[in-house]
Amino acid sequence: MSGPDADRDPGADRGGAEQAATVEEDAEAERDPGALAALGEPARRALYAFIAAQGRAVSRDEAADATGMKRATAAFHLDRLVEDGLLDAGFARLSGRTGPGAGRTAKLYSRARRPIDVSLPPRRYALAGEILASAVEEAQRRAVPVGEAVSRAAERAGRQVAAGGGDLTGVLAGLGYEPRDLGPGETQLANCPFHELVVRHRELVCTLNLHLLRAVLAELGAPARARLDPADGRCCVTITTG
Numbered sequence: 001m002s003g004p005d006a007d008r009d010p011g012a013d014r015g016g017a018e019q020a021a022t023v024e025e026d027a028e029a030e031r032d033p034g035a036l037a038a039l040g041e042p043a044r045r046a047l048y049a050f051i052a053a054q055g056r057a058v059s060r061d062e063a064a065d066a067t068g069m070k071r072a073t074a075a076f077h078l079d080r081l082v083e084d085g086l087l088d089a090g091f092a093r094l095s096g097r098t099g100p101g102a103g104r105t106a107k108l109y110s111r112a113r114r115p116i117d118v119s120l121p122p123r124r125y126a127l128a129g130e131i132l133a134s135a136v137e138e139a140q141r142r143a144v145p146v147g148e149a150v151s152r153a154a155e156r157a158g159r160q161v162a163a164g165g166g167d168l169t170g171v172l173a174g175l176g177y178e179p180r181d182l183g184p185g186e187t188q189l190a191n192c193p194f195h196e197l198v199v200r201h202r203e204l205v206c207t208l209n210l211h212l213l214r215a216v217l218a219e220l221g222a223p224a225r226a227r228l229d230p231a232d233g234r235c236c237v238t239i240t241t242g
Contacts, residue, residue, distance in 0.1 A: 038084045043069065044077045048086055048111075057108035059094065078109050088112050122176030124193035131157050131208055150204060151211040158215025168222045168239075175216075177235055187224075189235035198236070206236040213237050 039045045046067045051058050064074035081087040091105040134156070135149035142149075162171055169187075172179040176193035192198055198205045206228060213226040217239070229238035 038081060038086060041077070043067070043073065044081055047074060047077055048081055051087060051109055052111045054110075057090065057092070057110040059106050059108055063109065082109070085114070086112055121178065121191045122193055123195060124176050125197070127157065127175075128194045128197055128205070128208065131212070147204070147207060150208055154208045154211035155215040158212040159219045161212075162216045162219035165220070168217070168220055168224070171216060171220065172213075172239075179239070185241045187239040189237060189239070192235040202230075202236075206230065209235060209237050213239070 039048060047063055047069075050063060050066045060071055060075045060078060063069075063078060064071045067074065069077075078087065079089075082089045087109045088111070089107060089109050091107055093104075094106050131153045132150065135146060135153040138144065138153065139146045139149040161175065169179050172187075172189065176191060177189040178191040180188045180190050182188050192205075192209070194205050194209065210226055210228055216222075217224050217226060224239050224241040226237050226239055228236055230236040
């Protein structure tokens with residue numbers, strides 16, 4: 001692609017679209033999972049979905065055309081997706097040629113190489129899997145009932161999650177519970193991060209939720225208690241104070 005508005009790689013003359021997915025690696029291997037909130041923005045979600053479906057690197061012009069955005073708007077959102085760790089970026093000549101007359105390099109985008117579990121509202125099935133696997137191992141090793149082992153494993157996980165400290169609302173939000181203040185003394189959890197498991201194994205997962213959250217409260221020293229309060233459309237646990 002040539003012209004005054006083309007992107008230029010200040011560093012090198014890379015040839016061939018085969019190098020389009022060359023990644024500008026970030027020094028940090030992992031980024032905050034909260035970056036996935038970027039996909040709540042419709043323009044970024046549309047750009048991410050288009051690029052993820054291509055299976056190859058995509059230019060700003062192609063992404064803008066496919067999503068009906070102005071090029072400058074698409075460029076802004078694409079670069080934000082790179083910053084959030086959802087896309088990788090690199091430079092290549094779309095012509096596939098090198099040398100004089102080959103045209104300028106273009107900035108290209110591809111889905112990030114690291115695995116990303118995108119779910120809206122938030123789900124935490126990896127955490128549930130760790131808790132349940134730990135519980136099964138303990139039940140086999142110590143010959144204790146599975147329900148007791150799940151409770152103990154959930155408590156350990158809750159203490160680990162809250163070990164870094166922070167405010168209760170922030171920790172609950174980080175776990176995907178979407179806390180809602182209903183007024184003095186009561187916090188309702190609008191989302192269950194283990195929703196699909198609850199559909200099939202309600203009693204087991206509600207037990208997991210209860211003991212996980214009780215341990216979080218204890219670790220944070222929060223003057224509150226977690227109690228079972230099942231209802232459709234939200235978590236089965238409510239947080240109360242006083």
